[in-house]
Amino acid sequence: MYRKKLLFGTLAVLTVAFFLTGCSSHRSPGTIPDPLHPKTEDPLPVPSDIQAEDTVILQEQRDPAEPPTQEAKTDTQIGEASVDPSEILEKALAAYQESQVAWDQGDLDSAIATLDDAYDFILKLDLPSESPLIQEKNDLRLLIAQRIQQVYASRLSAVGENHQSIPLIENKWVLREIKSFQNQERKYFEESYRRSGRYRTMILEKLREAGLPEELSWVPQIESGFKFNAYSRARALGLWQFISSTGYRFGLKRDRWIDERMDPEKATEAACKYLAELHSFFGDWTTALASYNCGEYRVQRLIKSQRINYLDNFWDLLPMLPRETSRFVPRIIATLLIIQDPAKYGMNLPTPDPPLRFDTIQITKPLRLSDLSNKMGFKEGTLADLNPELRHKSTPDAPYSLKIPPDSTEKTLAAVNDLSRWIPPEATYVIHYVRRGETVSGIAGRYRTSVSAIGRLNSLGRRYLIRPGQRLKVPSRSGGNYAASRSLNLTKEGDSLAYTVKRGDSLYVIAQAFRTTIHKIKSLNNLTSDRLNVGQKLIIQSGTPDGATFYIVKSGDTPYKIAERFGMSLGVLLQLNSLSQRSKIYPGQKLWVTKSQ
Numbered sequence: 391m392y393r394k395k396l397l398f399g400t401l402a403v404l405t406v407a408f409f410l411t412g413c414s415s416h417r418s419p420g421t422i423p424d425p426l427h428p429k430t431e432d433p434l435p436v437p438s439d440i441q442a443e444d445t446v447i448l449q450e451q452r453d454p455a456e457p458p459t460q461e462a463k464t465d466t467q468i469g470e471a472s473v474d475p476s477e478i479l480e481k482a483l484a485a486y487q488e489s490q491v492a493w494d495q496g497d498l499d500s501a502i503a504t505l506d507d508a509y510d511f512i513l514k515l516d517l518p519s520e521s522p523l524i525q526e527k528n529d530l531r532l533l534i535a536q537r538i539q540q541v542y543a544s545r546l547s548a549v550g551e552n553h554q555s556i557p558l559i560e561n562k563w564v565l566r567e568i569k570s571f572q573n574q575e576r577k578y579f580e581e582s583y584r585r586s587g588r589y590r591t592m593i594l595e596k597l598r599e600a601g602l603p604e605e606l607s608w609v610p611q612i613e614s615g616f617k618f619n620a621y622s623r624a625r626a627l628g629l630w631q632f633i634s635s636t637g638y639r640f641g642l643k644r645d646r647w648i649d650e651r652m653d654p655e656k657a658t659e660a661a662c663k664y665l666a667e668l669h670s671f672f673g674d675w676t677t678a679l680a681s682y683n684c685g686e687y688r689v690q691r692l693i694k695s696q697r698i699n700y701l702d703n704f705w706d707l708l709p710m711l712p713r714e715t716s717r718f719v720p721r722i723i724a725t726l727l728i729i730q731d732p733a734k735y736g737m738n739l740p741t742p743d744p745p746l747r748f749d750t751i752q753i754t755k756p757l758r759l760s761d762l763s764n765k766m767g768f769k770e771g772t773l774a775d776l777n778p779e780l781r782h783k784s785t786p787d788a789p790y791s792l793k794i795p796p797d798s799t800e801k802t803l804a805a806v807n808d809l810s811r812w813i814p815p816e817a818t819y820v821i822h823y824v825r826r827g828e829t830v831s832g833i834a835g836r837y838r839t840s841v842s843a844i845g846r847l848n849s850l851g852r853r854y855l856i857r858p859g860q861r862l863k864v865p866s867r868s869g870g871n872y873a874a875s876r877s878l879n880l881t882k883e884g885d886s887l888a889y890t891v892k893r894g895d896s897l898y899v900i901a902q903a904f905r906t907t908i909h910k911i912k913s914l915n916n917l918t919s920d921r922l923n924v925g926q927k928l929i930i931q932s933g934t935p936d937g938a939t940f941y942i943v944k945s946g947d948t949p950y951k952i953a954e955r956f957g958m959s960l961g962v963l964l965q966l967n968s969l970s971q972r973s974k975i976y977p978g979q980k981l982w983v984t985k986s987q
Contacts (some may be wrong), residue, residue: 478661482511567724585616587742647786676704
């Protein structure tokens with residue numbers, strides 16, 4: 391229980407500190423189209439080979455020849471072994487008190503820095519469970535967390551409400567963006583305007599509920615072109631272009647199945663919260679929108695460095711902002727002016743698409759959207775467009791409200807009951823430690839992936855430079871590991887099936903490849919450690935009947951149908967694959983089968 395509380399406290403403090411140090415920016419600049427090269431700056435599609443960062447499942451993979459890494463000693467063991475724990479607590483308390491002085495003097499950055507120091511002292515304490523100092527340590531941790539929240543709150547209450555709408559000014563910066571929309575970006579502007587009809591009714595409703603200006607409904611015109619899957623080089627995603635940390639901060643969930651940054655309704659609710667917070671911070675919408683683009687902390691530092699006593703003149707700040715951000719606000723104002731009077735600016739805007747209409751049903755098992763669409767006769771992509779937050783175009787393994795075309799509820803529910811459960815392949819990567827003489831192309835060939843995928847995942851740049859000992863993330867999507875991408879070369883050892891260890895193998899990847907567990911492999915082979923040697927034979931399945939082969943499960947298969955197809959008894963099939971009567975199977979799964987003699 392104590393360790394759980396310690397972890398919770400640590401995460402609470404680090405989360406707040408993460409925001410205050412400027413890492414909670416909405417996104418990095420760089421998603422605004424360049425009028426000279428509009429095509430190269432359009433929002434990027436979500437990569438097909440690598441999903442959003444949280445969706446990867448990280449598995450450490452070291453060379454079998456390397457000795458196991460010993461666990462590092464804690465800071466307390468290394469640097470504070472001879473120091474009285476009460477002295478460390480005194481130092482932490484002193485740092486906490488110094489933060490109060492800095493806060494009273496208005497030096498918020500120093501206040502945060504000293505709170506970081508105070509927490510650093512606490513992290514060095516590894517007290518036994520019976521220590522009388524535990525209560526003092528917990529109390530001090532709570533005080534530090536509360537103080538960080540107070541400092542943050544004091545920053546947000548700095549200004550008043552100077553502007554309740556976006557001032558539509560026709561200055562040189564705005565006119566330059568209007569000219570771009572009239573020429574190089576005309577097609578982009580018109581297509582984005584047409585798509586806006588699908589979502590603006592919903593967006594306007596959310597803005598009214600939040601008491602925000604209706605003009606903000608056109609921010610996605612610039613951010614994403616009203617594309618729900620718009621993806622920027624800064625890894626911002628969705629209509630409102632949230633990066634992962636800011637999305638999480640405003641309640642957008644992300645897991646293996648769902649990324650709510652692509653849910654237009656939920657992302658709009660998060661954007662309303664974020665924009666309202668920025669406006670309460672800066673007091674005017676032009677500065678708030680600039681902060682939405684490049685991050686509030688960056689704009690705040692710029693204002694502070696200029697010693698400006700008023701915060702409602704964005705145009706004074708514009709020359710000092712990053713180029714992309716300095717264009718962002720003028721582009722929004724240009725958009726508002728054009729939409730307000732298209733004829734004045736020589737524009738003939740298309741008719742917006744009709745708003746999306748749908749019903750919802752409750753799904754309790756994972757289903758592939760394409761399977762349901764085919765069964766129902768829906769137009770291809772209909773369900774995916776209505777449910778863009780589904781990362782694998784399948785419903786999650788949990789209750790989910792699926793949007794479906796209107797007036798199709800009963801038939802869809804009946805179709806759902808007839809469809810088999812489906813599990814998507816996991817987007818995974820393994821860790822490879824670079825050896826002397828290795829190249830990215832050689833590593834890509836070994837893991838059956840591409841040089842560009844490794845380079846993109848590790849931000850290697852165009853030259854793809856690596857060094858010995860470097861820790862590389864390597865995409866692996868075939869069954870989630872490297873071993874599964876190779877042929878399953880099993881040999882008979884008596885009445886069992888065995889696998890011969892190859893360079894790069896580990897117990898984890900072998901277990902994943904053969905749908906078993908590390909514990910079972912170690913038990914079958916009487917292993918006392920995780921070290922493997924090249925050429926070593928491992929028993930994978932004991933007592934396998936002669937002639938056993940793999941069968942890949944297809945859609946509609948059941949254990950009974952498979953057993954009947956190969957002339958096996960159902961009991962033998964289940965026992966051979968460690969299944970029970972209630973076990974579920976899914977397309978793509980590998981099962982041992984034996985043909986009748």
